[in-house]
Amino acid sequence: MRVSIRLKSDSRLRGNDGRFMGEFDLINTFFNRRPEQGIGDDCAVFTPTAGMQLCISSDMLVEGRHFFPDVNSEALGHKALAVNLSDLAACGATPRAFTLALALPEVNEAWLAGFSRGLFALADLHNCTLIGGDTTKGPLNICITVFGEVPAGKAMLRSGAKVGDDIYVSGTDIDHVGQARLALEILRGNIKTDSTALESVRHRLERPTPRVNLGVALRGVATSCIDISDGLLGDLGHILKASDVGASVQTDWIKGSLEFALAGGDDYELLFTAPPSQKNALQALSSKASTRVTCIGQVSRELGLRVQDEAGLPIGKSFSSFDHFSSP
Amino acid sequence: MRVSIRLKSDSRLRGNDGRFMGEFDLINTFFNRRPEQGIGDDCAVFTPTAGMQLCISSDMLVEGRHFFPDVNSEALGHKALAVNLSDLAACGATPRAFTLALALPEVNEAWLAGFSRGLFALADLHNCTLIGGDTTKGPLNICITVFGEVPAGKAMLRSGAKVGDDIYVSGTDIDHVGQARLALEILRGNIKTDSTALESVRHRLERPTPRVNLGVALRGVATSCIDISDGLLGDLGHILKASDVGASVQTDWIKGSLEFALAGGDDYELLFTAPPSQKNALQALSSKASTRVTCIGQVSRELGLRVQDEAGLPIGKSFSSFDHFSSP
Numbered sequence: 001m002r003v004s005i006r007l008k009s010d011s012r013l014r015g016n017d018g019r020f021m022g023e024f025d026l027i028n029t030f031f032n033r034r035p036e037q038g039i040g041d042d043c044a045v046f047t048p049t050a051g052m053q054l055c056i057s058s059d060m061l062v063e064g065r066h067f068f069p070d071v072n073s074e075a076l077g078h079k080a081l082a083v084n085l086s087d088l089a090a091c092g093a094t095p096r097a098f099t100l101a102l103a104l105p106e107v108n109e110a111w112l113a114g115f116s117r118g119l120f121a122l123a124d125l126h127n128c129t130l131i132g133g134d135t136t137k138g139p140l141n142i143c144i145t146v147f148g149e150v151p152a153g154k155a156m157l158r159s160g161a162k163v164g165d166d167i168y169v170s171g172t173d174i175d176h177v178g179q180a181r182l183a184l185e186i187l188r189g190n191i192k193t194d195s196t197a198l199e200s201v202r203h204r205l206e207r208p209t210p211r212v213n214l215g216v217a218l219r220g221v222a223t224s225c226i227d228i229s230d231g232l233l234g235d236l237g238h239i240l241k242a243s244d245v246g247a248s249v250q251t252d253w254i255k256g257s258l259e260f261a262l263a264g265g266d267d268y269e270l271l272f273t274a275p276p277s278q279k280n281a282l283q284a285l286s287s288k289a290s291t292r293v294t295c296i297g298q299v300s301r302e303l304g305l306r307v308q309d310e311a312g313l314p315i316g317k318s319f320s321s322f323d324h325f326s327s328p
Numbered sequence: 329m330r331v332s333i334r335l336k337s338d339s340r341l342r343g344n345d346g347r348f349m350g351e352f353d354l355i356n357t358f359f360n361r362r363p364e365q366g367i368g369d370d371c372a373v374f375t376p377t378a379g380m381q382l383c384i385s386s387d388m389l390v391e392g393r394h395f396f397p398d399v400n401s402e403a404l405g406h407k408a409l410a411v412n413l414s415d416l417a418a419c420g421a422t423p424r425a426f427t428l429a430l431a432l433p434e435v436n437e438a439w440l441a442g443f444s445r446g447l448f449a450l451a452d453l454h455n456c457t458l459i460g461g462d463t464t465k466g467p468l469n470i471c472i473t474v475f476g477e478v479p480a481g482k483a484m485l486r487s488g489a490k491v492g493d494d495i496y497v498s499g500t501d502i503d504h505v506g507q508a509r510l511a512l513e514i515l516r517g518n519i520k521t522d523s524t525a526l527e528s529v530r531h532r533l534e535r536p537t538p539r540v541n542l543g544v545a546l547r548g549v550a551t552s553c554i555d556i557s558d559g560l561l562g563d564l565g566h567i568l569k570a571s572d573v574g575a576s577v578q579t580d581w582i583k584g585s586l587e588f589a590l591a592g593g594d595d596y597e598l599l600f601t602a603p604p605s606q607k608n609a610l611q612a613l614s615s616k617a618s619t620r621v622t623c624i625g626q627v628s629r630e631l632g633l634r635v636q637d638e639a640g641l642p643i644g645k646s647f648s649s650f651d652h653f654s655s656p
Binding site for chain 1: 369370371372373374375376378380381382383384385386387388389390391392393394414415416418419421427428429430431459460461462463464465466467469471473475476478480483485486487553554555570
């Protein structure tokens, strides 16, 4: 793979000591891990693998909306890439590269060191290379665009769910789905608890694990897939609409709050459908990817979404989607 | 080309009438020109052309830094894509697609209508398809990532300038270089003039023309290329450093301010080098691309950059680079 790195920077950003941090300083210090290549060209040059399609996703994270102003910057660097890798996972794509655009109110070197550490630790884990980007002065804003590859025609989509398919969610063995929202409500002060309880779920909000290996393994097995960012039922709704089917969902697997598990959001687990004939294949690939998957429902011809309690009786309550941080 | 569009949106943005504008509303109204495809999947799926490399560039524009808060939104939509297409042009890449991430303080429908009109008019001109992106609530921020293609190994880089090459700049027949800075200084109130004078240069700041056709035509003819965003001399310095050579630059072609032409910035003209043997080829391709090119200097073995006045005598003055909008 030949990659020509392209990192731009606004030369008027100030360092902690009040001096200006020039283009070269900022990039070479925090983001250019191949300084022998210099700042590079107007574009990054990327060589796609023959026969593969590119899956591309872009996410913009804004302070106060997607993260608290005082969030640990290493966790933020992790999460900014994780939410993008989670989109690749939902399509079954293997991560290849990403670009990073960053608006910073000032150059805080300790903050940047943490941010880049968290970012690159996750990038390295998935062999995902920073190939370019931009930095500028402005209200804190992080925009990452990520590139992954799938064999032509093999990307998992939302539109493939079939009547009779089972519905699965990843990571539920320890009640993962809903924990990010629980952590958020504790941090917001809406739920009073001790610090041990917060620490046991905080990483679910701040350092989600993108299910990259599971996503790649699901290619050719799952009929549709999405990652849970807005809430389980809301995201399942996208699959149902795209596939023109309905579903019933059981809730006996939920150990914590029904509301958080079904509509909490920010979970970054995979939600997918697969025919019952794939049950054994699924258990095998799930254990190979070290990620538990749990069957939580079935796809039906009857449109709409029916949620059942532990006795299989319908729950009438409606669950509204995750609203990220701000109240309207 | 199979493209699966992926546009995400924050569902808590408010429309002008105070009601919330949901994900579907915002995207379908302003950015989804193929509503029959719906919102799409977690990723856009992009099929690279066999044998081609991808050139990728990302730029982030921030209000008050890269544009005035009261700028015409149609012009802004144009410029946000233009600066990215200009990076593709500098590499000789043919535009294919782009992603758009947008943070908006509110949903102003008139503003968005203008923005998307300016954006798509330029995108259509270059067959560059919006394949995905993200919208969220936050301080106004526009991040575009653009994808172009070049035959493998043919991307123009900054590092290819050779001793004896001529140095060219595009668009100088009507003294293009420097006009964007002139418009900026008039708008800032630093230069007093009548409105006719402003209108004659304002489009150079607000609606730059990316030299896409010229860039593609220069492949295999130019030895190095860059687009002028920070100022002619500053950007030429990047070529000289990457190529390990020096240069002398003449100034007799400059009709307006020396300072603005040499260090004004935001010009988005191409600055490139080519051997004298290519002189005829250059004139032919320049007229085919309908973009004038002017020889302004020569590459030398002696390092450093020598600026000459009309009599060929050295100008000692140093020119500092463009600082975009904010004063430090």
